[in-house]
Amino acid sequence: MFLFKGEMNVTMAMLQSKKVHLERDEFELEEIAYALSEAKEERKIKVFIVHQQQETLTGIVMKMDANTKLIHIQNEAGDVYKVHFLDILEVLSAE
Template identity: 65%
Template structure:
């Protein structure tokens, strides 16, 4: 009787980073503040090569998407779990 050998399974990369509650609260507070200020911010985003520069136009609680308008007036919808940091724009 032949025995079956298990083929190695590929580990799935997580869709979003695992973050603790304190980090998420801090980012949510920063995002809501930047939406009220209407100032341009720099967003570091998970799995994105370059930072995104723009303004927060909408925060959707149902989908957990943050709508960011860049300088070309394009809207980028980013999941809140994918935002690693928010910083001031240097210009």
């Protein structure tokens, strides 16, 4: 593969901007996946602890996109946040 001058800069920028996710074992990931599935079915407000985010995210799971691995969470104000599955550390009850 040959790269031209401009393509090299774009490729390097893409590599540097790639987000790094936490590494966790299968058991932890399965627990989170189960909690997210349950939250989506119940359509109840949950609290989400997200990697590298200062505040927790509170809302309802609206969609779980298997292709992009994005979880769509809608807060009480109606704003939708798309969080990568691997960035979700914990799903808690809002009660």
